[in-house]
Amino acid sequence: MGEVFLGSEAVASGALTRHGLQRFHERLLPDVYRARGQAQSLRDRTVAAWLWSRRRAVIAGAAAAALHGAQWVSDDEPIELFWNNGRPPSGLIVRNETLGNDEVTRIAGLPVTTLARTAFDLGRYLPRHKAIARLDALSRAIVLSNDEVLLLAKRYPRARGVRRLREVLPLVDRGAASPKETWLRLLLVDAGLPAPTTQIPVQNNWGLIAMLDMGWEDYMVAAEYDGDLHRSNRDRYVWDQKRSRLVAGMGWAVVRVINEDEPADVITRVRNALTARGWRP
Template sequence: MAHVFIGSEALAAGKVTRYELGRHHVRVLPNVYAPRRAQLTLLDRIVAAWLWSKRRGVVTGLAASALHGARWVKRGVVIELNLANNKSPAGVLTRSETLLDDEIAHLRGMAVTTVERTAFDLARRLPSGRAVQRLDALVRAADFRAEDVLELAQRHRGARDCLRIPRILDLMDAGAQSPQETWLRLLFINAGYPRPQTQIPILGPSGFPKYYLDMGWPEFMVAAEYDGEQHRLDDAQYRGDIGRSEYIERLGWRRIRVLAGDSGASILRRAELAGLRR
Protein backbone atom coordinates (compact mmCIF):
# COMPACT_ATOMS: atom_id res chain seq x y z
CA MET A 1 0.00 0.00 0.00
CA ALA A 2 1.31 3.45 -0.92
CA HIS A 3 1.46 6.23 1.64
CA VAL A 4 -1.37 8.54 0.56
CA PHE A 5 -1.53 11.86 2.41
CA ILE A 6 -2.95 15.38 2.44
CA GLY A 7 -0.36 17.70 0.95
CA SER A 8 -1.15 20.80 3.02
CA GLU A 9 -0.99 18.81 6.26
CA ALA A 10 2.38 17.32 5.38
CA LEU A 11 3.75 20.76 4.51
CA ALA A 12 2.44 22.31 7.73
CA ALA A 13 3.96 19.50 9.81
CA GLY A 14 7.31 19.84 8.07
CA LYS A 15 7.21 16.26 6.77
CA VAL A 16 7.95 17.41 3.23
CA THR A 17 9.12 20.59 1.57
CA ARG A 18 7.32 22.08 -1.42
CA TYR A 19 10.21 20.95 -3.57
CA GLU A 20 9.98 17.37 -2.27
CA LEU A 21 6.21 17.36 -2.70
CA GLY A 22 6.50 18.32 -6.36
CA ARG A 23 9.62 16.28 -7.10
CA HIS A 24 8.93 12.97 -5.38
CA HIS A 25 5.15 12.82 -5.21
CA VAL A 26 2.19 12.96 -7.56
CA ARG A 27 -1.19 14.54 -6.95
CA VAL A 28 -3.84 11.83 -6.78
CA LEU A 29 -6.77 14.13 -6.00
CA PRO A 30 -6.89 17.82 -5.09
CA ASN A 31 -4.50 18.26 -2.12
CA VAL A 32 -3.97 14.49 -1.86
CA TYR A 33 -0.61 13.00 -2.85
CA ALA A 34 1.20 9.68 -3.13
CA PRO A 35 4.81 8.68 -3.94
CA ARG A 36 5.48 9.29 -7.62
CA ARG A 37 6.45 5.73 -8.48
CA ALA A 38 3.78 4.03 -6.38
CA GLN A 39 1.28 1.67 -8.02
CA LEU A 40 -1.95 2.70 -6.33
CA THR A 41 -4.18 -0.12 -5.13
CA LEU A 42 -7.95 0.07 -4.75
CA LEU A 43 -7.43 0.66 -1.03
CA ASP A 44 -5.04 3.54 -1.82
CA ARG A 45 -7.69 5.14 -4.01
CA ILE A 46 -10.37 4.72 -1.35
CA VAL A 47 -8.12 6.32 1.27
CA ALA A 48 -7.28 9.15 -1.15
CA ALA A 49 -10.98 9.88 -1.77
CA TRP A 50 -11.72 9.84 1.94
CA LEU A 51 -8.82 12.21 2.64
CA TRP A 52 -9.99 14.49 -0.18
CA SER A 53 -13.35 14.70 1.65
CA LYS A 54 -11.39 16.11 4.63
CA ARG A 55 -12.21 12.85 6.43
CA ARG A 56 -15.91 13.72 6.44
CA GLY A 57 -17.17 11.37 3.72
CA VAL A 58 -18.64 7.92 4.28
CA VAL A 59 -17.40 5.29 1.83
CA THR A 60 -20.33 3.61 0.05
CA GLY A 61 -21.14 1.33 -2.89
CA LEU A 62 -18.56 -0.95 -4.50
CA ALA A 63 -15.69 0.61 -2.56
CA ALA A 64 -17.50 -0.13 0.70
CA SER A 65 -18.12 -3.72 -0.39
CA ALA A 66 -14.40 -4.14 -1.07
CA LEU A 67 -13.58 -2.85 2.42
CA HIS A 68 -15.97 -5.47 3.81
CA GLY A 69 -13.99 -8.14 1.98
CA ALA A 70 -15.93 -8.62 -1.27
CA ARG A 71 -13.74 -9.80 -4.14
CA TRP A 72 -13.78 -8.89 -7.83
CA VAL A 73 -13.96 -5.10 -7.34
CA LYS A 74 -11.75 -3.53 -10.00
CA ARG A 75 -8.94 -1.22 -8.95
CA GLY A 76 -10.17 1.62 -11.17
CA VAL A 77 -13.77 1.64 -9.96
CA VAL A 78 -15.30 5.03 -9.15
CA ILE A 79 -15.06 5.64 -5.39
CA GLU A 80 -18.47 6.58 -3.99
CA LEU A 81 -18.81 8.77 -0.90
CA ASN A 82 -21.80 9.97 1.03
CA LEU A 83 -20.89 13.64 1.27
CA ALA A 84 -22.56 16.97 0.72
CA ASN A 85 -20.36 18.06 -2.20
CA ASN A 86 -21.57 18.28 -5.80
CA LYS A 87 -18.15 19.06 -7.30
CA SER A 88 -16.27 15.81 -6.88
CA PRO A 89 -13.06 15.22 -8.91
CA ALA A 90 -12.67 12.54 -11.57
CA GLY A 91 -12.78 9.06 -10.09
CA VAL A 92 -14.94 10.10 -7.14
CA LEU A 93 -18.74 10.25 -6.97
CA THR A 94 -20.50 11.99 -4.10
CA ARG A 95 -24.10 11.71 -2.95
CA SER A 96 -25.84 13.35 -0.03
CA GLU A 97 -28.32 10.80 1.31
CA THR A 98 -29.79 10.02 4.69
CA LEU A 99 -27.55 7.69 6.67
CA LEU A 100 -28.63 6.64 10.16
CA ASP A 101 -26.03 6.15 12.87
CA ASP A 102 -26.37 2.35 12.88
CA GLU A 103 -25.77 2.29 9.12
CA ILE A 104 -22.19 3.53 9.50
CA ALA A 105 -19.23 1.38 10.50
CA HIS A 106 -15.53 2.21 10.82
CA LEU A 107 -12.92 0.21 8.92
CA ARG A 108 -9.24 1.07 8.54
CA GLY A 109 -9.94 4.34 10.30
CA MET A 110 -12.57 5.45 7.76
CA ALA A 111 -16.35 5.80 7.99
CA VAL A 112 -17.95 3.13 5.78
CA THR A 113 -21.54 2.02 5.26
CA THR A 114 -22.36 -1.19 7.15
CA VAL A 115 -22.62 -4.45 5.25
CA GLU A 116 -26.44 -4.21 5.26
CA ARG A 117 -26.49 -0.61 4.08
CA THR A 118 -23.90 -1.42 1.42
CA ALA A 119 -26.10 -4.28 0.17
CA PHE A 120 -29.12 -1.95 0.16
CA ASP A 121 -27.27 0.58 -1.99
CA LEU A 122 -25.87 -1.99 -4.44
CA ALA A 123 -29.26 -3.66 -4.88
CA ARG A 124 -30.99 -0.45 -5.92
CA ARG A 125 -28.27 1.32 -7.90
CA LEU A 126 -26.73 -1.29 -10.18
CA PRO A 127 -28.34 -3.02 -13.16
CA SER A 128 -30.04 -6.22 -11.99
CA GLY A 129 -27.43 -8.70 -13.19
CA ARG A 130 -24.51 -6.71 -11.82
CA ALA A 131 -26.36 -6.09 -8.56
CA VAL A 132 -26.76 -9.83 -8.01
CA GLN A 133 -23.09 -10.41 -8.86
CA ARG A 134 -21.99 -7.80 -6.35
CA LEU A 135 -24.35 -9.06 -3.65
CA ASP A 136 -23.14 -12.63 -4.20
CA ALA A 137 -19.57 -11.46 -3.60
CA LEU A 138 -20.56 -9.39 -0.56
CA VAL A 139 -22.63 -12.07 1.16
CA ARG A 140 -19.87 -14.61 0.53
CA ALA A 141 -17.40 -12.32 2.29
CA ALA A 142 -19.56 -10.83 5.04
CA ASP A 143 -22.42 -13.32 5.57
CA PHE A 144 -25.29 -10.89 6.15
CA ARG A 145 -29.00 -11.73 6.20
CA ALA A 146 -31.38 -10.61 3.47
CA GLU A 147 -34.01 -10.00 6.16
CA ASP A 148 -31.81 -7.34 7.77
CA VAL A 149 -31.40 -5.53 4.45
CA LEU A 150 -35.18 -5.61 3.89
CA GLU A 151 -35.71 -4.19 7.36
CA LEU A 152 -33.25 -1.39 6.57
CA ALA A 153 -35.10 -0.75 3.30
CA GLN A 154 -38.29 -0.15 5.27
CA ARG A 155 -36.61 2.84 6.92
CA HIS A 156 -35.90 4.35 3.51
CA ARG A 157 -39.10 3.58 1.64
CA GLY A 158 -38.83 6.84 -0.30
CA ALA A 159 -35.34 6.06 -1.64
CA ARG A 160 -35.00 5.61 -5.37
CA ASP A 161 -35.53 2.08 -6.80
CA CYS A 162 -36.36 0.53 -3.43
CA LEU A 163 -39.10 -1.62 -4.97
CA ARG A 164 -36.57 -3.81 -6.81
CA ILE A 165 -34.60 -4.72 -3.66
CA PRO A 166 -36.64 -7.80 -2.58
CA ARG A 167 -36.29 -9.36 -6.04
CA ILE A 168 -32.53 -8.75 -6.16
CA LEU A 169 -32.02 -10.12 -2.66
CA ASP A 170 -34.05 -13.21 -3.52
CA LEU A 171 -31.60 -13.99 -6.34
CA MET A 172 -28.54 -13.59 -4.09
CA ASP A 173 -26.52 -16.74 -3.39
CA ALA A 174 -23.38 -17.02 -1.27
CA GLY A 175 -22.39 -20.17 -3.18
CA ALA A 176 -21.26 -18.20 -6.24
CA GLN A 177 -17.47 -18.12 -6.34
CA SER A 178 -17.10 -15.64 -9.20
CA PRO A 179 -19.14 -13.12 -11.21
CA GLN A 180 -19.13 -15.62 -14.08
CA GLU A 181 -20.83 -18.23 -11.91
CA THR A 182 -23.48 -15.68 -10.96
CA TRP A 183 -24.02 -14.87 -14.63
CA LEU A 184 -24.41 -18.57 -15.43
CA ARG A 185 -26.90 -19.13 -12.60
CA LEU A 186 -29.00 -16.16 -13.70
CA LEU A 187 -28.92 -17.41 -17.29
CA PHE A 188 -30.71 -20.58 -16.23
CA ILE A 189 -33.16 -18.79 -13.93
CA ASN A 190 -34.09 -16.19 -16.54
CA ALA A 191 -34.58 -18.94 -19.14
CA GLY A 192 -37.20 -20.58 -16.93
CA TYR A 193 -35.17 -23.49 -15.56
CA PRO A 194 -35.49 -24.49 -11.91
CA ARG A 195 -33.19 -22.48 -9.68
CA PRO A 196 -29.90 -24.38 -9.44
CA GLN A 197 -28.41 -25.41 -6.13
CA THR A 198 -24.88 -24.08 -5.64
CA GLN A 199 -21.80 -25.81 -4.25
CA ILE A 200 -23.23 -29.33 -4.44
CA PRO A 201 -21.09 -31.76 -2.42
CA ILE A 202 -19.89 -34.92 -4.14
CA LEU A 203 -19.07 -37.54 -1.52
CA GLY A 204 -15.96 -39.64 -1.64
CA PRO A 205 -15.63 -43.27 -0.53
CA SER A 206 -15.16 -42.06 3.07
CA GLY A 207 -18.61 -40.48 3.05
CA PHE A 208 -17.20 -36.96 3.30
CA PRO A 209 -17.29 -34.35 0.49
CA LYS A 210 -14.55 -35.04 -2.04
CA TYR A 211 -15.52 -32.39 -4.60
CA TYR A 212 -18.07 -29.61 -5.02
CA LEU A 213 -20.01 -28.80 -8.17
CA ASP A 214 -20.47 -25.10 -8.98
CA MET A 215 -24.22 -25.48 -9.43
CA GLY A 216 -26.75 -27.99 -10.57
CA TRP A 217 -29.94 -29.95 -10.12
CA PRO A 218 -29.33 -33.07 -8.00
CA GLU A 219 -32.79 -34.41 -8.78
CA PHE A 220 -31.81 -34.58 -12.47
CA MET A 221 -28.10 -35.39 -11.87
CA VAL A 222 -27.21 -32.42 -14.10
CA ALA A 223 -24.58 -29.84 -13.17
CA ALA A 224 -23.19 -26.67 -14.76
CA GLU A 225 -19.68 -25.40 -14.11
CA TYR A 226 -17.71 -22.39 -15.30
CA ASP A 227 -14.11 -23.23 -16.17
CA GLY A 228 -11.80 -20.24 -15.90
CA GLU A 229 -8.47 -19.76 -17.68
CA GLN A 230 -6.54 -21.29 -14.77
CA HIS A 231 -8.13 -24.66 -15.46
CA ARG A 232 -6.27 -24.79 -18.80
CA LEU A 233 -3.11 -22.84 -18.02
CA ASP A 234 -2.20 -24.48 -14.70
CA ASP A 235 -0.85 -27.95 -15.51
CA ALA A 236 -1.36 -29.33 -11.99
CA GLN A 237 -4.94 -28.09 -11.87
CA TYR A 238 -5.61 -29.39 -15.37
CA ARG A 239 -4.45 -32.88 -14.37
CA GLY A 240 -6.51 -32.69 -11.18
CA ASP A 241 -9.56 -31.71 -13.22
CA ILE A 242 -9.23 -34.87 -15.28
CA GLY A 243 -9.42 -37.11 -12.23
CA ARG A 244 -12.25 -35.03 -10.80
CA SER A 245 -14.23 -35.24 -14.05
CA GLU A 246 -13.83 -39.00 -14.32
CA TYR A 247 -14.95 -39.54 -10.73
CA ILE A 248 -18.03 -37.31 -11.08
CA GLU A 249 -19.04 -38.90 -14.38
CA ARG A 250 -18.74 -42.41 -12.89
CA LEU A 251 -21.38 -41.38 -10.37
CA GLY A 252 -23.79 -40.61 -13.22
CA TRP A 253 -23.62 -36.80 -13.30
CA ARG A 254 -23.97 -35.01 -16.64
CA ARG A 255 -22.06 -31.75 -16.67
CA ILE A 256 -22.42 -28.61 -18.77
CA ARG A 257 -18.90 -27.14 -18.83
CA VAL A 258 -18.91 -23.45 -19.75
CA LEU A 259 -15.92 -21.51 -21.05
CA ALA A 260 -15.39 -17.78 -21.52
CA GLY A 261 -17.01 -16.75 -24.81
CA ASP A 262 -19.73 -19.42 -24.79
CA SER A 263 -23.03 -17.84 -25.78
CA GLY A 264 -26.10 -18.07 -23.61
CA ALA A 265 -28.06 -19.74 -26.40
CA SER A 266 -25.48 -22.51 -26.85
CA ILE A 267 -25.34 -23.14 -23.10
CA LEU A 268 -29.12 -23.48 -22.91
CA ARG A 269 -29.14 -25.88 -25.88
CA ARG A 270 -26.58 -28.03 -24.12
CA ALA A 271 -28.69 -27.95 -20.96
CA GLU A 272 -31.60 -29.44 -22.89
CA LEU A 273 -29.35 -32.08 -24.42
CA ALA A 274 -28.19 -32.96 -20.91
CA GLY A 275 -31.79 -33.72 -19.97
CA LEU A 276 -32.68 -30.51 -18.15
CA ARG A 277 -36.22 -29.23 -18.71
CA ARG A 278 -37.71 -25.80 -18.20
Protein backbone atom coordinates in the same frame (compact mmCIF):
# COMPACT_ATOMS: atom_id res chain seq x y z
CA MET B 1 6.29 9.09 2.63
CA GLY B 2 4.85 5.88 1.14
CA GLU B 3 1.31 6.26 2.35
CA VAL B 4 -1.51 8.37 0.94
CA PHE B 5 -1.60 11.77 2.64
CA LEU B 6 -2.85 15.33 2.45
CA GLY B 7 -0.18 17.55 0.94
CA SER B 8 -1.20 20.62 2.88
CA GLU B 9 -0.87 18.74 6.18
CA ALA B 10 2.55 17.33 5.28
CA VAL B 11 3.87 20.79 4.38
CA ALA B 12 2.31 22.46 7.43
CA SER B 13 3.87 19.89 9.78
CA GLY B 14 7.30 20.26 8.20
CA ALA B 15 7.42 16.64 7.02
CA LEU B 16 7.80 17.86 3.42
CA THR B 17 8.69 21.05 1.62
CA ARG B 18 6.51 22.20 -1.26
CA HIS B 19 9.38 21.39 -3.61
CA GLY B 20 9.69 17.86 -2.21
CA LEU B 21 5.96 17.36 -2.41
CA GLN B 22 5.80 18.29 -6.08
CA ARG B 23 9.01 16.57 -7.17
CA PHE B 24 8.79 13.21 -5.45
CA HIS B 25 5.06 12.67 -5.09
CA GLU B 26 2.11 12.31 -7.43
CA ARG B 27 -1.27 13.90 -6.91
CA LEU B 28 -4.10 11.37 -6.70
CA LEU B 29 -6.85 13.90 -5.97
CA PRO B 30 -6.83 17.61 -5.10
CA ASP B 31 -4.36 17.98 -2.19
CA VAL B 32 -4.02 14.16 -1.88
CA TYR B 33 -0.60 12.69 -2.68
CA ARG B 34 1.52 9.59 -2.61
CA ALA B 35 5.14 8.75 -3.54
CA ARG B 36 5.72 8.46 -7.28
CA GLY B 37 6.18 5.16 -9.08
CA GLN B 38 3.69 3.03 -7.13
CA ALA B 39 0.65 1.29 -8.56
CA GLN B 40 -2.65 2.57 -7.22
CA SER B 41 -4.54 -0.10 -5.32
CA LEU B 42 -8.23 0.06 -4.49
CA ARG B 43 -7.26 0.61 -0.88
CA ASP B 44 -5.06 3.60 -1.79
CA ARG B 45 -7.80 5.14 -3.90
CA THR B 46 -10.36 4.61 -1.13
CA VAL B 47 -8.16 6.32 1.45
CA ALA B 48 -7.43 9.10 -1.03
CA ALA B 49 -11.13 9.72 -1.58
CA TRP B 50 -11.77 9.89 2.15
CA LEU B 51 -8.87 12.29 2.69
CA TRP B 52 -10.09 14.44 -0.19
CA SER B 53 -13.33 14.93 1.77
CA ARG B 54 -11.23 16.16 4.69
CA ARG B 55 -12.13 12.93 6.50
CA ARG B 56 -15.81 13.80 6.54
CA ALA B 57 -17.26 11.39 3.95
CA VAL B 58 -18.47 7.82 4.49
CA ILE B 59 -17.24 5.15 2.09
CA ALA B 60 -20.02 3.30 0.27
CA GLY B 61 -20.75 1.08 -2.72
CA ALA B 62 -18.23 -1.40 -4.13
CA ALA B 63 -15.35 0.13 -2.14
CA ALA B 64 -17.32 -0.45 1.07
CA ALA B 65 -18.07 -4.02 -0.04
CA ALA B 66 -14.34 -4.60 -0.52
CA LEU B 67 -13.63 -3.30 2.98
CA HIS B 68 -16.23 -5.76 4.29
CA GLY B 69 -14.24 -8.52 2.58
CA ALA B 70 -15.96 -8.92 -0.80
CA GLN B 71 -13.80 -10.07 -3.68
CA TRP B 72 -13.89 -9.14 -7.36
CA VAL B 73 -13.66 -5.36 -6.86
CA SER B 74 -11.09 -4.03 -9.33
CA ASP B 75 -8.48 -1.41 -8.46
CA ASP B 76 -10.01 1.08 -10.91
CA GLU B 77 -13.57 0.79 -9.56
CA PRO B 78 -15.13 4.24 -8.95
CA ILE B 79 -15.06 5.13 -5.25
CA GLU B 80 -18.48 5.99 -3.86
CA LEU B 81 -18.87 8.36 -0.94
CA PHE B 82 -21.73 9.75 1.10
CA TRP B 83 -20.95 13.43 1.40
CA ASN B 84 -22.25 16.79 0.32
CA ASN B 85 -20.23 17.82 -2.73
CA GLY B 86 -21.74 18.42 -6.14
CA ARG B 87 -18.50 18.45 -8.16
CA PRO B 88 -16.35 15.43 -7.26
CA PRO B 89 -13.13 14.72 -9.18
CA SER B 90 -12.99 11.99 -11.84
CA GLY B 91 -13.14 8.50 -10.36
CA LEU B 92 -15.39 9.47 -7.45
CA ILE B 93 -19.15 9.18 -7.06
CA VAL B 94 -20.58 11.36 -4.31
CA ARG B 95 -24.12 10.89 -3.05
CA ASN B 96 -25.85 13.38 -0.80
CA GLU B 97 -28.41 11.11 0.86
CA THR B 98 -29.72 10.48 4.34
CA LEU B 99 -27.48 8.15 6.32
CA GLY B 100 -28.45 7.09 9.83
CA ASN B 101 -25.90 6.77 12.61
CA ASP B 102 -26.66 3.05 12.80
CA GLU B 103 -25.79 2.71 9.11
CA VAL B 104 -22.12 3.60 9.57
CA THR B 105 -19.32 1.48 11.00
CA ARG B 106 -15.52 1.68 11.00
CA ILE B 107 -13.18 -0.74 9.24
CA ALA B 108 -9.41 -0.29 9.45
CA GLY B 109 -9.96 3.23 10.76
CA LEU B 110 -12.23 4.29 7.90
CA PRO B 111 -15.94 5.22 8.17
CA VAL B 112 -17.84 2.74 6.02
CA THR B 113 -21.50 1.96 5.43
CA THR B 114 -22.62 -1.09 7.41
CA LEU B 115 -23.07 -4.43 5.71
CA ALA B 116 -26.84 -3.94 5.39
CA ARG B 117 -26.52 -0.37 4.11
CA THR B 118 -23.82 -1.39 1.62
CA ALA B 119 -26.11 -4.11 0.27
CA PHE B 120 -29.03 -1.68 0.22
CA ASP B 121 -27.07 0.72 -1.99
CA LEU B 122 -25.56 -1.91 -4.30
CA GLY B 123 -28.96 -3.43 -4.93
CA ARG B 124 -30.51 -0.04 -5.74
CA TYR B 125 -27.91 1.60 -7.93
CA LEU B 126 -26.42 -1.17 -10.05
CA PRO B 127 -28.00 -2.94 -13.05
CA ARG B 128 -29.65 -6.23 -12.13
CA HIS B 129 -26.89 -8.68 -13.10
CA LYS B 130 -24.08 -6.55 -11.69
CA ALA B 131 -26.03 -5.89 -8.49
CA ILE B 132 -26.57 -9.61 -7.91
CA ALA B 133 -22.91 -10.37 -8.63
CA ARG B 134 -21.80 -7.73 -6.13
CA LEU B 135 -24.28 -8.98 -3.53
CA ASP B 136 -23.25 -12.59 -4.13
CA ALA B 137 -19.65 -11.65 -3.43
CA LEU B 138 -20.59 -9.60 -0.37
CA SER B 139 -22.72 -12.37 1.12
CA ARG B 140 -19.97 -14.89 0.39
CA ALA B 141 -17.52 -12.81 2.41
CA ILE B 142 -19.84 -12.25 5.37
CA VAL B 143 -23.33 -13.57 6.10
CA LEU B 144 -25.84 -11.08 4.74
CA SER B 145 -29.31 -10.82 6.25
CA ASN B 146 -31.97 -9.94 3.68
CA ASP B 147 -34.28 -8.94 6.53
CA GLU B 148 -31.84 -6.26 7.70
CA VAL B 149 -31.57 -4.91 4.17
CA LEU B 150 -35.36 -4.86 3.78
CA LEU B 151 -35.67 -2.93 7.04
CA LEU B 152 -33.73 -0.16 5.33
CA ALA B 153 -36.11 -0.38 2.39
CA LYS B 154 -38.94 0.24 4.86
CA ARG B 155 -37.00 3.11 6.43
CA TYR B 156 -36.49 4.73 2.99
CA PRO B 157 -39.51 3.61 0.95
CA ARG B 158 -39.09 6.42 -1.59
CA ALA B 159 -35.37 5.98 -2.10
CA ARG B 160 -34.20 5.56 -5.65
CA GLY B 161 -34.09 1.93 -6.82
CA VAL B 162 -35.92 0.30 -3.89
CA ARG B 163 -38.13 -1.69 -6.26
CA ARG B 164 -35.06 -3.08 -8.03
CA LEU B 165 -33.53 -3.96 -4.68
CA ARG B 166 -36.60 -5.98 -3.71
CA GLU B 167 -36.36 -7.86 -7.02
CA VAL B 168 -32.69 -8.78 -6.75
CA LEU B 169 -32.44 -9.75 -3.07
CA PRO B 170 -34.22 -13.13 -3.46
CA LEU B 171 -31.74 -14.03 -6.22
CA VAL B 172 -28.63 -13.50 -4.11
CA ASP B 173 -26.67 -16.73 -3.49
CA ARG B 174 -23.52 -16.79 -1.39
CA GLY B 175 -22.49 -20.02 -3.13
CA ALA B 176 -21.38 -18.11 -6.23
CA ALA B 177 -17.57 -18.25 -6.21
CA SER B 178 -17.11 -15.70 -9.02
CA PRO B 179 -19.07 -13.15 -11.06
CA LYS B 180 -19.10 -15.61 -13.96
CA GLU B 181 -20.80 -18.21 -11.79
CA THR B 182 -23.41 -15.59 -10.94
CA TRP B 183 -23.83 -14.88 -14.66
CA LEU B 184 -24.29 -18.57 -15.44
CA ARG B 185 -26.82 -19.10 -12.67
CA LEU B 186 -28.92 -16.12 -13.75
CA LEU B 187 -28.70 -17.16 -17.40
CA LEU B 188 -30.25 -20.52 -16.58
CA VAL B 189 -32.89 -19.16 -14.19
CA ASP B 190 -33.93 -16.43 -16.63
CA ALA B 191 -34.31 -19.11 -19.32
CA GLY B 192 -37.00 -20.80 -17.24
CA LEU B 193 -34.90 -23.61 -15.82
CA PRO B 194 -35.28 -24.49 -12.15
CA ALA B 195 -33.02 -22.58 -9.77
CA PRO B 196 -29.87 -24.64 -9.17
CA THR B 197 -28.26 -25.40 -5.86
CA THR B 198 -24.75 -23.97 -5.57
CA GLN B 199 -21.56 -25.58 -4.27
CA ILE B 200 -22.75 -29.19 -4.31
CA PRO B 201 -20.36 -31.66 -2.62
CA VAL B 202 -19.74 -34.96 -4.42
CA GLN B 203 -18.29 -37.71 -2.23
CA ASN B 204 -17.30 -41.32 -2.53
CA ASN B 205 -16.07 -43.85 0.03
CA TRP B 206 -12.72 -42.05 0.28
CA GLY B 207 -14.15 -38.59 0.91
CA LEU B 208 -14.86 -35.41 -1.02
CA ILE B 209 -14.25 -35.68 -4.77
CA ALA B 210 -15.49 -32.30 -5.95
CA MET B 211 -17.52 -29.23 -5.13
CA LEU B 212 -19.71 -28.57 -8.16
CA ASP B 213 -20.43 -24.92 -9.03
CA MET B 214 -24.18 -25.47 -9.34
CA GLY B 215 -26.64 -28.19 -10.21
CA TRP B 216 -29.80 -30.14 -9.61
CA GLU B 217 -29.20 -33.01 -7.23
CA ASP B 218 -32.53 -34.74 -7.96
CA TYR B 219 -31.46 -35.18 -11.58
CA MET B 220 -27.69 -35.40 -10.95
CA VAL B 221 -27.04 -32.67 -13.49
CA ALA B 222 -24.50 -29.90 -12.89
CA ALA B 223 -23.24 -26.81 -14.71
CA GLU B 224 -19.69 -25.60 -14.19
CA TYR B 225 -17.96 -22.46 -15.40
CA ASP B 226 -14.33 -22.98 -16.41
CA GLY B 227 -12.32 -19.77 -16.22
CA ASP B 228 -8.90 -19.07 -17.70
CA LEU B 229 -7.14 -20.66 -14.72
CA HIS B 230 -8.53 -24.04 -15.73
CA ARG B 231 -6.70 -23.77 -19.07
CA SER B 232 -3.59 -21.74 -18.25
CA ASN B 233 -2.54 -23.74 -15.19
CA ARG B 234 -1.40 -27.23 -16.22
CA ASP B 235 -1.71 -28.75 -12.75
CA ARG B 236 -5.23 -27.39 -12.45
CA TYR B 237 -6.10 -28.72 -15.92
CA VAL B 238 -4.82 -32.21 -15.11
CA TRP B 239 -6.74 -32.26 -11.83
CA ASP B 240 -9.91 -31.05 -13.55
CA GLN B 241 -9.69 -33.92 -16.04
CA LYS B 242 -9.28 -36.51 -13.29
CA ARG B 243 -12.00 -34.86 -11.25
CA SER B 244 -14.42 -34.87 -14.22
CA ARG B 245 -13.94 -38.59 -14.70
CA LEU B 246 -14.52 -39.29 -11.02
CA VAL B 247 -17.68 -37.15 -10.97
CA ALA B 248 -19.01 -38.84 -14.13
CA GLY B 249 -18.31 -42.18 -12.52
CA MET B 250 -20.60 -41.17 -9.67
CA GLY B 251 -23.43 -40.69 -12.18
CA TRP B 252 -23.32 -36.92 -12.65
CA ALA B 253 -23.89 -35.28 -16.03
CA VAL B 254 -21.79 -32.10 -16.03
CA VAL B 255 -22.23 -29.30 -18.58
CA ARG B 256 -18.98 -27.35 -18.79
CA VAL B 257 -19.19 -23.69 -19.81
CA ILE B 258 -16.42 -21.36 -21.02
CA ASN B 259 -16.38 -17.67 -21.82
CA GLU B 260 -16.58 -18.23 -25.56
CA ASP B 261 -19.82 -20.23 -25.39
CA GLU B 262 -22.97 -18.67 -26.81
CA PRO B 263 -25.63 -18.18 -24.10
CA ALA B 264 -28.31 -19.88 -26.21
CA ASP B 265 -26.07 -22.92 -26.64
CA VAL B 266 -25.41 -23.11 -22.90
CA ILE B 267 -29.14 -23.00 -22.16
CA THR B 268 -29.84 -25.72 -24.73
CA ARG B 269 -27.14 -28.03 -23.40
CA VAL B 270 -28.29 -27.68 -19.80
CA ARG B 271 -31.95 -28.07 -20.74
CA ASN B 272 -31.18 -31.22 -22.76
CA ALA B 273 -29.17 -32.67 -19.88
CA LEU B 274 -32.04 -32.05 -17.47
CA THR B 275 -34.73 -33.45 -19.75
CA ALA B 276 -32.60 -36.54 -20.43
CA ARG B 277 -32.63 -37.14 -16.68
CA GLY B 278 -36.38 -36.76 -16.38
CA TRP B 279 -36.98 -33.07 -15.78
CA ARG B 280 -40.08 -31.58 -17.41
CA PRO B 281 -40.93 -27.86 -17.53
